[in-house]
Amino acid sequence: MDYLDRYREIVPDYDAFQAIQCLPLYNSARINTLKIKRENLLERLEEGGVLFQSFPWYPLGLKLDIESPGKLLENLLGYIHIQEELSMVPPLVLDPQPGESVLDLCASPGSKTTEISQMMENRGLVIANEPSLARVSPLRSNCERLGAINVAITRYDGRNFPRGLFDRVLVDAPCSSEGRERRGPGVLSRCSTERSLDLQVLQIGLLKNALRLTKPGGVVVYSTCTYAPEENELVVQEALGEAEEFRLEKVCIPGLLECPGITEWNGKRLNDDLSCTARYYPHINDTGGFYVAKIIKN
Amino acid sequence: MSPRSSRIRNIFEPLDKSLIAKLWQDRFGIPEQAFSGCKFFRKARSIWVISDVDLPRLSYETIGMRIMSCKDRPWKPTTSALQVFGRYAAKNLIHLNREEAMIFLEGSSQGIESDCEPGYVVVFYRGDVLGCGLYSHGKLISQIPKERRMASTVESETCPD
Ligand SMILES: C[S@@+](CC[C@H](N)C(=O)[O-])C[C@H]1O[C@@H](n2cnc3c(N)ncnc32)[C@H](O)[C@@H]1O
Numbered sequence: 001m002d003y004l005d006r007y008r009e010i011v012p013d014y015d016a017f018q019a020i021q022c023l024p025l026y027n028s029a030r031i032n033t034l035k036i037k038r039e040n041l042l043e044r045l046e047e048g049g050v051l052f053q054s055f056p057w058y059p060l061g062l063k064l065d066i067e068s069p070g071k072l073l074e075n076l077l078g079y080i081h082i083q084e085e086l087s088m089v090p091p092l093v094l095d096p097q098p099g100e101s102v103l104d105l106c107a108s109p110g111s112k113t114t115e116i117s118q119m120m121e122n123r124g125l126v127i128a129n130e131p132s133l134a135r136v137s138p139l140r141s142n143c144e145r146l147g148a149i150n151v152a153i154t155r156y157d158g159r160n161f162p163r164g165l166f167d168r169v170l171v172d173a174p175c176s177s178e179g180r181e182r183r184g185p186g187v188l189s190r191c192s193t194e195r196s197l198d199l200q201v202l203q204i205g206l207l208k209n210a211l212r213l214t215k216p217g218g219v220v221v222y223s224t225c226t227y228a229p230e231e232n233e234l235v236v237q238e239a240l241g242e243a244e245e246f247r248l249e250k251v252c253i254p255g256l257l258e259c260p261g262i263t264e265w266n267g268k269r270l271n272d273d274l275s276c277t278a279r280y281y282p283h284i285n286d287t288g289g290f291y292v293a294k295i296i297k298n
Numbered sequence: 299m300s301p302r303s304s305r306i307r308n309i310f311e312p313l314d315k316s317l318i319a320k321l322w323q324d325r326f327g328i329p330e331q332a333f334s335g336c337k338f339f340r341k342a343r344s345i346w347v348i349s350d351v352d353l354p355r356l357s358y359e360t361i362g363m364r365i366m367s368c369k370d371r372p373w374k375p376t377t378s379a380l381q382v383f384g385r386y387a388a389k390n391l392i393h394l395n396r397e398e399a400m401i402f403l404e405g406s407s408q409g410i411e412s413d414c415e416p417g418y419v420v421v422f423y424r425g426d427v428l429g430c431g432l433y434s435h436g437k438l439i440s441q442i443p444k445e446r447r448m449a450s451t452v453e454s455e456t457c458p459d
Contacts, residue, residue, distance in 0.1 A: 035381070076403065076446055077426055078381065101351070123335065125351040136359055141445055144363055144378035149336065150349035153359040164354045 003188050004178075007227050010262050016283040025182040025288060027069045029080040030088055030111075031060040034118045034147045036079040044074060057255030061088050078145040083111045084183065086280055086290040090172055090223040091115040093251055093294050099124040100167040105158040105210055108135035110142040110151075112172055117148035126151045129161055159205035161213060168219045169210040173203045175224035175231050179289025182282060196230040200238075203231055207239035211246065211297065220295040225288060227281075229265045232291040233274045236261075240271075240295065249294045251278035256285055261293070310346070310361050313338040318345060321366075321373060326420060327388030336362075343369040347379070372417050377429030377442055384420040384427040391420040392431065392438060399423035402431065402440045403448035410438040 004018055011017045031041050038059060045052050045062075050072065055061035062080070066072070074080050091112050096102045098121045104113045107128035116126050128151050130139050136153060143151045156162065158171070176191045176199060203224075210220050222239075224231050240246045252258065261277030263270045277293035318338050319330035339346045339361050348362025365379035375384075384391075392412050394402055401408045402421055412419075416434040418441070420427060430441040 071449060073403070073448070076448060077428070101354075123349055125349065125353070127354075127356070140360055143360075144376075145446065147363075147378070147382045149347055149362045149382065150351070152348060152353065152356075152361045154356050155359050156357075162356070164356070 003191055004227075006193075010229070010265075011227070011281060012259060013283060017281055020283040020286075021181045021188070022185070023182060025084070027064045027066065028055075028083065028085050029062050029064055029069055029075070030083045030115060031062065032079055032081055032114070032118060032146050033060065034114075034122055035077070036074075041074065041079055044079075048072075048074075055085060055088075055255075057253055058088055058092070061085060076145075078147055081111060081114060081142065081146055083115075085285075085287045086179075086225070087111050088115060089253055089256070089280070089290060090170060090221050090292055091119060092253060093223075093292055094168050094170050094219060094221040096120050096126075096168050097124075101125050101127075101164070103127045103129065103161070103164060103166045103169045103210070103213060105129050105161060105169060105171050105206060106173055107153070108132065108139040110139040112170060113139065113151060114142055114146045114148050116170070117143070117146070117150055120150060122148065122150045124150055127154055127164070127166075128152070129154045129156055129158060131155050131157050159202070159209050161209055164213050165215045166213055166218060167215055168221075169214050171203075171206050171210045171220065171222045173199075173206055173222065173224050173231070173235075175199055175203070175226040176228060177225050178227045179225040179280075179282070182288055191228075193228075193230065196226075196228040200230050200235055203235045204238050207235060211239060211295065214297045216297055218297050220297065222293045222295065224291050226291065227279070227289055229262055232279075232293075233261050233263075233265070233270055233277065236277060236293045236295070237271050237274060245298055247296050247298065248273045248276040249296050250276045251292050251294050256280070259284070261291070308342050310339040310341045310358060313340045313345065318347075318366075322375075322383070325372075325418070326384070326386075326390055328383055328386045332383050332386040343367060374418055374441070375430050377446060380420050380430050381427050387420045390414050390417070390433075391422060392433065393422045394428070396423070399428060400448065402428055402438065403442060405440045405442050405444070405447045407437055407439045409436055411436060412438075 051065035053063045107113045108130040113128040181187045258278035260275040280290040322328040345366045347365045419433045421431040432439040
């Protein structure tokens with residue numbers, strides 16, 4: 001876990017950050033409004049004696065005090081989807097509207113795809129792209145279980161996704177997943193700067209293509225579940241380049257505390273606007289870790 | 299023309315909505331309005347439903363949700379599709395009690411008295427559509443796909459028959 005020491009300078013209250021890594025994360029789920037109303041779902045859980053708590057910042061998010069929430073009938077029937085708390089953030093920042101055309105460039109297993117689908121009330125179109133054949137089937141079965149019928153699946157390398165003019169594009173990029181340590185201990189032991197730099201090349205390619213595929217006036221959200229600036233701010237800075245065409249918009253979810261994106265790393269100054277992007281740390285909201293950037297194409 | 303009689307091709311081809319709606323109307327009494335805002339495609343022997351939008355020219359793995367298979371006769375609705383459209387059903391539906399529902403969700407067969415026509419039925423428990431069953435000669439055979447089944451609660455106890 002010493003690997004995290006490289007973030008000592010950028011993470012507030014570093015000791016608490018380090019200490020919380022060995023505390024497992026609670027189970028959580030999202031209510032699937034494509035199939036059930038929130039109040040009906042809550043009533044069912046109460047009747048079934050399942051202890052839960054709504055997220056203070058998102059009424060459709062629930063902490064579940066139960067060992068295997070996947071076995072609940074409500075999950076089998078697609079009334080809820082087991083999803084980590086912070087994973088519900090990027091779709092909210094993307095803010096898709098019913099009837100729009102949305103691309104989810106790195107989609108499997110579809111937690112965010114289906115959240116987008118429900119925000120769009122099953123109208124319009126979500127293209128869920130996932131190149132890995134093995135990962136298409138969980139994506140597909142989640143969409144089917146949750147009753148999403150506005151989703152079509154493609155299998156391109158996101159860097160070469162060929163065409164389209166989307167209102168909104170989500171790039172929930174493959175990353176080193178440092179923010180998942182509380183979920184799957186051992187994640188950190190596989191992290192290294194070299195690995196982050198390898199992933200960076202892919203991430204920049206994905207984000208650049210996403211920017212190209214977006215309509216003027218459209219929105220791109222870039223997210224990872226990692227802390228490494230190499231995979232976060234540095235990717236956004238590099239993909240946006242000097243172009244006047246794009247601007248960063250402040251990421252802020254009322255009720256959830258974020259830290260501003262960093263503007264300096266390893267003695268190197270970064271673009272000041274990167275402070276509009278958001279870093280979510282586990283010890284601040286008792287969650288995992290995430291990074292989210294929102295880009296507007298002028 | 300039934301969707302089965304047409305030639306089999308391995309690409310998504312648009313299908314007339316009224317054709318599909320009629321099949322669902324005939325078997326389950328589901329009105330065509332249940333499919334408003336939807337359009338249909340066929341690929342090989344499956345039918346897919348998606349929101350009514352213009353699809354960009356891309357190579358697709360899936361288009362919306364697979365709602366039925368025409369591989370065998372009679373055509374078979376998917377459990378996913380019944381969970382979305384099955385609540386509009388007016389016939390060929392079976393309501394289970396708690397114990398029966400659990401057996402059904404485990405993927406097993408059981409004896410059930412019903413005046414349904416033999417064939418595929420919409421299976422309910424309280425207000426919920428559980429999925430697709432095959433009913434014939436007083437027996438209900440669960441068609442719930444493996445990954446959507448409830449893990450068996452009674453372990454070694456297998457049902458007779
Ligand atoms: C962080 S996961 C996505 C999680 C998903 N958005 C969700 O919320 O359920 C990243 C995904 O990107 C996929 N991926 C890997 N290389 C890719 C590429 N070149 N283009 C697009 N996606 C890629 C991985 O297979 C993986 O499924």
